[in-house]
Structure formats: C-alpha cells, structure tokens
Amino acid sequence: MNGDPPLPVDACDALRAARQAKRWSYRRAAAACGLTCGYLHALENGQLCPSLTVAMDLADALGLAPAMRARLLDAAVRDAGRDWIGPDPDLNDRDSAKERDG
Numbered sequence: 001m002n003g004d005p006p007l008p009v010d011a012c013d014a015l016r017a018a019r020q021a022k023r024w025s026y027r028r029a030a031a032a033c034g035l036t037c038g039y040l041h042a043l044e045n046g047q048l049c050p051s052l053t054v055a056m057d058l059a060d061a062l063g064l065a066p067a068m069r070a071r072l073l074d075a076a077v078r079d080a081g082r083d084w085i086g087p088d089p090d091l092n093d094r095d096s097a098k099e100r101d102g
Helices: 007-022 026-033 037-044 051-060 068-074 089-101
Strands: none
Touching: 007 037, 007 051, 007 068, 026 037, 026 051, 051 068
C-alpha cells in the first residue's frame, strides 16, 4: 500500500466489471489509459487508489456509468501520480544553497 486510503470495494468491482464487459485484457485496458498492467491490477484489487487524472482516464476508457464515475472520482487522490506538480522550486533552491554554503 502507498499510504493513501484504498479504493472502495464497489469502485474496484466496477472497474473490473467494466473492463470485463468490454472483453478487455489487463494489457488492453492499461494501454488505453497509459497504465501498466500491474498498476491496473492493483487498482482493481483495492491495493492502490488512482490520482484524479488516472481516475478520469479509466472512467472515460471503460465507459463507467455516471454514478460509478462520480464514486471513482470522489475516491481519487488529489495531487498524486500524474497530478503531482512536484516540489516547490524555491524550496529546492534554498535547500541547495544551504547544502552548498553550510
């Protein structure tokens, strides 16, 4: 686990059911969303929780019903994965200067 709350069971089940309804393998579904098979497997098994961007990509690719799409997006982790904007560049500059000068 990555420290984030797990994906709710109903959302995991909905992802799996939607993928299977399309008759998509892990490989095909993952490729449609730019994910690895292992990451998709972990999502479907509640081991990880997607970033908001990944959740939207999954909902679009799998054609989730509006209610389940909303549930998945509500569970998504903000400012994580593809949505992470990175550390504050000013903080990095200050830390580098401290190391260099200190």
